[in-house]
Amino acid sequence: MTDGTNTPEAPSRRGRGRPARTEAAAGPGARERILHAAREQFAERGYDKTTMRGIARAAGVDAALVHHYFGTKDEVFAAAVEVSFEPALALAAIFGDTPPPGGPAGAPPDLEGVGERLARFYLGVWENPASRAPLLAIVRSALTNEAAAAVFRDFVLNSLLARVAERLAVPDPRLRAELAAAQMIGVTILRYVIRAEPLASADPEEVVRLVAPALQHHLTGENPAGG
Amino acid sequence: MTDGTNTPEAPSRRGRGRPARTEAAAGPGARERILHAAREQFAERGYDKTTMRGIARAAGVDAALVHHYFGTKDEVFAAAVEVSFEPALALAAIFGDTPPPGGPAGAPPDLEGVGERLARFYLGVWENPASRAPLLAIVRSALTNEAAAAVFRDFVLNSLLARVAERLAVPDPRLRAELAAAQMIGVTILRYVIRAEPLASADPEEVVRLVAPALQHHLTGENPAGG
Numbered sequence: 001m002t003d004g005t006n007t008p009e010a011p012s013r014r015g016r017g018r019p020a021r022t023e024a025a026a027g028p029g030a031r032e033r034i035l036h037a038a039r040e041q042f043a044e045r046g047y048d049k050t051t052m053r054g055i056a057r058a059a060g061v062d063a064a065l066v067h068h069y070f071g072t073k074d075e076v077f078a079a080a081v082e083v084s085f086e087p088a089l090a091l092a093a094i095f096g097d098t099p100p101p102g103g104p105a106g107a108p109p110d111l112e113g114v115g116e117r118l119a120r121f122y123l124g125v126w127e128n129p130a131s132r133a134p135l136l137a138i139v140r141s142a143l144t145n146e147a148a149a150a151v152f153r154d155f156v157l158n159s160l161l162a163r164v165a166e167r168l169a170v171p172d173p174r175l176r177a178e179l180a181a182a183q184m185i186g187v188t189i190l191r192y193v194i195r196a197e198p199l200a201s202a203d204p205e206e207v208v209r210l211v212a213p214a215l216q217h218h219l220t221g222e223n224p225a226g227g
Numbered sequence: 228m229t230d231g232t233n234t235p236e237a238p239s240r241r242g243r244g245r246p247a248r249t250e251a252a253a254g255p256g257a258r259e260r261i262l263h264a265a266r267e268q269f270a271e272r273g274y275d276k277t278t279m280r281g282i283a284r285a286a287g288v289d290a291a292l293v294h295h296y297f298g299t300k301d302e303v304f305a306a307a308v309e310v311s312f313e314p315a316l317a318l319a320a321i322f323g324d325t326p327p328p329g330g331p332a333g334a335p336p337d338l339e340g341v342g343e344r345l346a347r348f349y350l351g352v353w354e355n356p357a358s359r360a361p362l363l364a365i366v367r368s369a370l371t372n373e374a375a376a377a378v379f380r381d382f383v384l385n386s387l388l389a390r391v392a393e394r395l396a397v398p399d400p401r402l403r404a405e406l407a408a409a410q411m412i413g414v415t416i417l418r419y420v421i422r423a424e425p426l427a428s429a430d431p432e433e434v435v436r437l438v439a440p441a442l443q444h445h446l447t448g449e450n451p452a453g454g
Contacts, residue, residue, distance in 0.1 A: 143370050143420055153421045161423075172437075178426040179410075179437055182417050186409030189416070193370055194380050196388075199405040210399075210406055214441035 031069050033059040038080045043137035047077065047148040078151045081138055087160045093121040095167050109167045115180075115216030119208040122184050126192060127204055136192065139185075170221040180218040183211060258296050260286040265307045266361040274304065274368035274375040305378045308365055313352075314387045320348040322394050336394040342407075342443030346435040349411050353419060354431055363419060366412075397448040407445040410438060 037058035041050045052073055056063040070076040094117050095109040125131050142152035161181060165173040187207065190196045199207070216222055264285035268277045279300055283290040297303040321344050322336040352358050369379035388408060392400035414434065417423045426434070443449055 140371055143416065144367055149421050153423050172425070175425050175429060175433075175437065178417055178423055179414070179441070182413030182426070182438075183406075183410045183441065184413065185416050186411065186413030187406070189370065189412050190405055190409050194376050196380050196405055198399070198402050199409070202402060206402075210402065210445075211409075213444050214406070214410065217440055217444070218437075 030059070030061055030065060034061060034066055034069060034076075035079055035083055038076045039083070039134040039137075042077065042080055042141060043134045046137065047141035047145045052076070074147055074151050077138075077141070077148060078155055080134070081152060081155050082159065087163065090121060090160065091163055091167075094118045094164070111167075111169070111220050113216075114219050115214070116208060116212035118180065118215050118219070119184070119211045120205075123187075123204045123207060126188060132192065139188065139193070164219075168219055170219070176218045176221070180215045183214055183218065187211060257286070257288055257292060261288060261293055261296060261303075262306060262310055265303045266310070266364075269304065269307055269368060270361045270364035273364065274372040279303070301374055301378050304365075304368070304375060305382055307361070308379060308382050309386065314390065317348060317387065318390055318394075321345045321391070338394075338396070338447050340443075341446050342441070343435060343439035345407065345442050345446070346411070346438045347432075350414075350431045350434060353415060359419065366415065366420070391446075395446055397446070403445045403448070407442045410441055410445070414438060 034055060038050075038055045041055050041058060045054070050073070052066050053063045055076060056066045059066070066076065070079055094114060126135065138148075138152070141148035143149070161174065161177045164180075165177040168176060170176050187199070191199045191202075191207070194200075261282060265277075265282045268282050268285055272281070277300070279293050280290045282303060283293045286293070293303065297306055321341060353362065365375075365379070368375035370376070388401065388404045391404040391407075395403060397403050414426070418426045418429075418434070421427075
């Protein structure tokens with residue numbers, strides 16, 4: 001990616017005359033440092049008040065490098081969302097490592113117990129204090145800022161829920177994937193944002209046990225009325 | 228409530244010297260006008276930027292009268308939440324008009340189809356454009372402001388979910404009422420706030436049909452795994 005020499009100074013979009021720290025000058029891991037800084041900035045300041053310049057400063061790079069790697073603030077936000085949700089990890093935890101139907105191996109995903117695995121994986125991410133703060137910031141931004149909502153919507157739809165839906169064997173798989181997501185988003189809101197009791201203090205495994213049947217129904221169509 | 232004469236001027240807490248419009252001077256329906264104005268102010272400006280003075284101005288009364296009727300901004304907010312959710316109406320629509328077990332009549336509430344009735348009532352409120360805007364403002368405030376979250380939590384817990392829970396015949400009725408609420412709050416977020424497709428454009432009755440079994444499970448414990 002670099003021959004170790006300084007590449008020519010990248011054009012600064014703000015023209016403030018500071019020395020640009022370009023890809024080479026920023027050193028290895030600059031992209032990861034920027035993403036880490038972006039998560040922290042979005043978490044601390046919210047979407048509106050986070051700036052490309054502020055992210056660059058926190059990452060110790062020039063703002064031009066942030067533009068170079070990510071383009072716009074929306075795109076940095078999208079990348080921070082994607083890192084936070086780790087979709088590949090989520091899909092493997094929920095469906096196992098089998099590819100979706102029609103993929104190269106063609107093995108159908110294991111849908112037995114999928115509701116329980118989804119609930120356990122999702123709550124595990126939220127129970128981890130290191131991931132909870134940035135996730136909370138992302139959720140709050142998406143709920144109050146139109147641009148952040150659009151990024152969240154496009155990410156959720158195109159990246160995660162679409163990939164969940166293609167593994168389901170029900171009519172309207174995308175709608176059903178969204179209803180399962182709605183159950184978990186609502187649990188997130190009541191447990192971690194509003195902190196409604198007794199849900200806020202309930203043992204995570206108790207919550208898994210109680211929501212798993214609802215998720216299983218959404219994802220597989222198994223009849224929850226017991227009939 | 229009034230003999231038609233002007234009562235003595237109420238003390239203005241800000242002392243700006245404007246003529247106080249007290250209970251009598253404000254005329255009939257002042258309390259309802261204040262609540263209406265409060266809903267509009269919270270909807271347009273959000274919780275943080277809404278002031279008692281701004282509510283009073285919009286309602287055409289003195290700020291002292293808003294204090295007189297409601298106390299603090301939190302209490303105006305709580306009253307606006309209560310009006311928006313109309314808990315008595317909600318309970319009657321979901322459970323019928325029978326009182327809770329142990330009440331004077333003692334008839335058990337009808338739990339057959341309760342999930343479907345809850346989904347239909349809740350979506351009906353949100354599908355109504357007149358109620359959607361203030362509800363959205365309340366939800367956004369509760370998600371981003373700690374004081375508003377506390378009001379929402381105390382209202383939801385003490386007023387609505389507790390009354391739902393006492394009509395259920397399952398272990399952990401309060402926790403289960405919260406999980407049903409979580410399902411509907413998540414649907415609200417994805418359909419009306421994030422506007423995720425296909426959920427955002429789905430026919431309301433289709434959404435009712437799909438979420439009802441999950442709600443029925445939460446509220447009655449009927450086995451959603453079909454076993």
